[in-house]
């Protein structure tokens with residue numbers, strides 16, 4: 051019985067690649083240094099999988115930035131603005147596309163399905179001259195072979211690549227991207243031929259778009275593409291891999307009938323319907339790669355249950371055609387539990403990070419083949435049992451309170467326009483009030499203070515003093531800039547989710563559980579293992595401290611329940627909505643304490659509400675209902691005069707605008723400028739919005755400083771579709787990744803733009 055891994059994290063157990071990349075980008079080390087770190091990481095990963103006994107080990111799942119960008123490089127689809135001269139694509143062109151350079155901005159980055167990973171969106175059109183411009187897949191295959199490991203090279207499949215791309219600037223929005231298949235397939239053929247010549251016997255095409263709601267012509271593109279590749283693929287075993295959800299019935303038919311494909315990979319963790327489809331008919335003589343080990347979470351596999359499932363699959367596809375695999379690439383989980391020396395042993399026994407998942411996959415394969423490692427299985431069964439019965443997991447009071455929420459509705463008693471009137475009487479804000487999203491630059495010094503406090507190198511007193519000074523600096527700056535509603539700058543927070551996870555019961559946190567978010571940037575998702583409650587106020591001290599420094603309103607700053615849920619590793623022993631309701635109740639406690647402490651404006655960020663949207667439309671309504679309900683629960687009981695803000699980043703809200711309205715926040719600040727102001731088109735199309743709204747007036751992801759005119763121009767565009775009395779003026783998102791040298795002038799220009807338009811409005815009254 052064979053074993054397979056879909057893909058593996060690239061950053062390294064201690065984020066070695068991150069530091070090597072950033073040092074290279076800063077000009078502190080050479081390209082050779084970077085390549086050496088990368089080669090060492092790849093080699094240790096291949097060896098680790100080989101030593102564990104994995105039969106089908108992936109290659110080309112490493113990336114210096116992103117696997118979609120690697121495919122763009124392979125196809126030579128470099129947008130003209132990067133002035134690529136042809137030939138093999140080197141670091142300068144590659145990283146310019148990823149990050150921009152002094153004269154050209156980066157390509158767009160967007161969410162990879164419903165994960166917290168971001169990919170670089172290919173920009174394509176009829177004029178792209180595709181050419182085979184990066185031999186990375188072949189080079190990595192050969193590199194592994196040189197180390198004695200025969201791997202399965204992984205490519206993003208041609209159809210998914212096109213479906214994930216967008217028409218380049220200047221190309222019509224309606225341009226049929228799939229029409230480019232004929233142009234990219236010849237390059238795939240070249241790659242395949244080279245891989246064959248190098249000795250590859252398997253190849254893996256990742257086609258995750260097959261789990262989406264595709265239209266008939268999109269499915270036909272798969273049929274056409276693989277028929278076209280069939281003769282090049284002959285002599286190879288070909289795995290078409292899907293993940294993140296089940297494959298819809300129609301797509302399943304198309305997939306399993308693809309020419310030239312000899313193996314199909316499915317996510318059996320998230321794909322709950324796939325099993326029935328397989329039972330309903332799986333092509334004989336083909337391999338089934340059964341993704342039973344969860345690549346999206348950190349829980350140890352329930353090996354006994356998986357073994358059962360695998361045995362029933364064996365009955366369908368035959369013993370020699372079943373391969374044990376992961377549900378998706380392990381890129382989306384933490385790297386190695388071995389480095390968690392501070393987690394207690396009980397919780398640790400419940401967990402498996404990427405390195406441990408590799409061992410699980412292999413143990414399952416061996417067990418199927420009749421070589422069950424009894425000790426390993428019984429230790430696993432004991433851990434499963436301890437997790438089910440541990441008193442640390444259960445808090446009956448929380449369960450009761452959360453259960454009472456289901457099926458009921460929670461709304462503030464007064465409607466939003468009456469609330470806004472009451473709030474305005476108290477706050478007395480000018481028209482077009484200005485504000486920011488929460489965080490101010492996280493300086494090296496600030497990170498040092500937090501680190502030293504965590505490591506107990508400085509006392510609590512010294513820490514509090516340092517953070518207070520930072521807050522004072524941020525408050526003074528905002529007063530100087532004449533911003534209307536202030537923030538404290540979030541200097542005490544490492545991350546907007548991790549910070550709350552560290553203070554809530556039912557959460558554990560790791561020392562090295564980093565997961566790549568984009569490029570060299572990583573997040574350390576907290577682990578929700580039990581019922582969630584809030585033992586103590588979390589932000590009241592810092593918010594009241596900040597409020598005491600100014601007469602202007604100081605926004606309390608919280609992360610909302612849906613975002614905490616979506617950016618954590620969540621329990622898999624209860625539905626997500628139950629966990630979300632529990633977090634909502636904890637945040638509700640915090641909102642009420644902030645109100646009691648005299649904070650009159652409270653922002654509850656729901657940055658990740660959109661990305662949690664299920665991949666399939668049929669599940670949207672259910673998710674949006676409980677997600678929006680959870681948000682409303684956090685602030686249902688407060689006074690009319692307390693103003694609730696929420697913030698969301700990443701556009702594409704147009705399809706869920708009614709749910710956003712249904713959140714019933716008093717004010718929403720929302721990303722807008724980076725996405726060509728797509729957001730405004732909703733209002734142009736007549737959607738009524740009566741609450742306060744602040745579509746971002748400039749992109750904070752870029753170091754570029756927007757001019758007053760440019761911002762004023764943006765605001766005027768908004769005024770064309772939104773009422774004057776509901777519009778706020780603010781940046782797109784928090785400022786933590788920026789430098790003060792950028793933030794000061796940018797905000798200065800933002801405030802002067804708001805003032806100029808106020809004058810203009812007053813004179814036309």
Ligand SMILES: Nc1nc2c(c(=O)[nH]1)N[C@@H](CNc1ccc(C(=O)N[C@@H](CCC(=O)N[C@@H](CCC(=O)N[C@@H](CCC(=O)O)C(=O)O)C(=O)O)C(=O)O)cc1)CN2
Nearest residue numbers: 166497500501504543544545546547567570571572573617
């Ligand atoms: N959770 C989450 N998801 C999100 C976002 C977000 O803000 N949070 N934003 C969007 C974009 N994604 C982003 C993801 C990461 C970063 C980012 O800047 N990450 C930092 C890490 C931030 C962090 O938590 N730093 C900590 C820890 C510092 C640290 O690294 N400490 C040392 C030493 C620790 C010790 O001695 O104890 C280390 O481990 O190297 C801190 O600042 O306090 C990075 O990769 O560089 C930005 C945006 C989408 N998803």
Ligand SMILES: [Zn+2]
Nearest residue numbers: 657699783784
């Ligand atoms: Zn944001």
